[in-house]
Amino acid sequence: MNVLSRSRKRAHPRAPWRTALWLMALSMTFPAWADCGDCAAIVRRFVAEEGFNGVVLVGRGSHVDYSAGFGVADAATDRALTADTPFESGSISKWIAAIVVMRLVQQGQLALDEPISTYLPDYRRDNGDKLTLRNLMTHASGLPNDMDDAIKRDPATRTLSIDQAEAVRRFASGDLRFEPGTEWDYSHSNWLLVKAIVERTTGRDYASLVDGYIVRPLAMRHSGTFSGPSLAVPGMAHGYRKLTPQAEPLDKPSPNFMMLAGGFYASANDLFTLANGLFSGKVLSPESMRILMTVERPAQHYALGGRTKTLSFGGKEHPVAWEYGSNGGFRMLVWRTIDDGHTVILMNNTSFDHMKIGGLATALMEASYR
Structure with missing residues (x-):
């Protein structure tokens, strides 16, 4: 769906000390489930030391052990963050896209290793006869990242209103940089082709597939797809470069033709529901899940649209579904141990250091085993 930007109130300045007290006060106003004995202390110390503005959720299986919001979704109105506040998910959108593709594979409508010329007969034949969905979805296609290059040359590319075929022609039809399957190169242009294939094969727009296969069946209440500026989504968190000493908004629109690369939004509660x-087994068959989570590019831990890593928690190694996403001021991290269902979800809207987010996730995952 296309969305239109809304007018925004100018954020008022705050002294740093006042902002710190303000964030602490807001964090105290929302209930935090605390079955994870150490989680609250870990998070509150992190918020105090690092100025984290976001949402934290820790759970096991279908049970939330700890959940809390810290700070604001909108600095101009002091609207607080909660576990139901939607955030842009950035590249987690690619994992959502991979789930949709695997549903279509499961139904026999697509095949991961079929030349994409099968689905897009009008696409340049020399590339189309070599490339497969598996190549595209594992960033092993050799297709140059013309999409990102175009945005760097002209940021207004993010606001283009063109159909998928034209987007593919402009940004996903370059000469291959290497033989498909032989190397790895993270290219958003891959996902323009995946969207074109999915929509042409099904005769449906991608947004309706996400809604029909994922959002509605799982009763996700604050999730879906967007195009353009995400602030037209009801309740959406604002993205910021920083909040102190004065809030600096940082929003990067995502055009419809890039929806698979970064056009999914969700709340922490909904991401937990999705996991x-x-x-x-409510979305994909066991065999489809095995394929979805199998690492294709070992050096990058990359599977189909996301990563599977082995990490050590609670004195034992665990296979972990590991997804990170960012766009503008948004940062999002989701970890789920595949063997026993421990989950950590972290969401931030102030351009926070992703390495520090990873450190917090590690501490919370370890705490969930105590």
């Missing part, structure tokens, strides 16, 4: 539904 439970996906790993309990």
